Amino acid sequence: xxxxxxxxxxxxxxxxxxxxxxxxxxxxxxxxxxxxxxxxxxxxxxxxxxxxxxxxxxxxxxxxxxxxxxxxxxxxxxxxxxxxxxxxxxxxxxxxxxxxxxxxxxxxxxxxxxxxxxxxxxxxxxxxxxxxxxxxxxx
Numbered sequence: 001x002x003x004x005x006x007x008x009x010x011x012x013x014x015x016x017x018x019x020x021x022x023x024x025x026x027x028x029x030x031x032x033x034x035x036x037x038x039x040x041x042x043x044x045x046x047x048x049x050x051x052x053x054x055x056x057x058x059x060x061x062x063x064x065x066x067x068x069x070x071x072x073x074x075x076x077x078x079x080x081x082x083x084x085x086x087x088x089x090x091x092x093x094x095x096x097x098x099x100x101x102x103x104x105x106x107x108x109x110x111x112x113x114x115x116x117x118x119x120x121x122x123x124x125x126x127x128x129x130x131x132x133x134x135x136x137x138x139x
Contacts, residue, residue, distance in 0.1 A: 011130075012078050013055055014123040020047035020083045021116040027085065028109045031100050038096035042105070047083040054081045 024045040034040040054077065092099040 009078070011123065011126055013051065014119055014126065016051055016078060016081055017119045018116065018123065020045065020051070021112055021119060023047075023083045023085075024112050025109070025116065028105050028112065032102065032105050032109075035098070035100045035102050035105070038098060040098045040100060041087045041089065042100045043085055043087055045083050045085060047081075050081050050084075051078075054078050 024047070027043050027045050031042045088099065090099045
């Protein structure tokens, strides 16, 4: 039973990672689309640290909160982890005050694509393993 719950937690974490990577791809695309827009400030996504804290906050103990006054045992449930968007206030060397650097955005897009593909591969393998386990259990 505990192993099944652990599998579901891994799948949920991978799914959250995919959501964050998907949002980051959209944000980077928007930054690139506005590379020539005067006064545009690039947007970034903050996500990995929050996911990391939620995953590492559990030390094997899972508490169930049945009352608002209960103190959570782990730092934060995975369901509450959401990507945050923020504008960067980096100085621009351009006259139009736009701070988007196309080279940086393309590098971040490439890194994000690699991360997204890795998460997809891990999620696919985890689901395949669960399907195989269910087939063997029913046989």
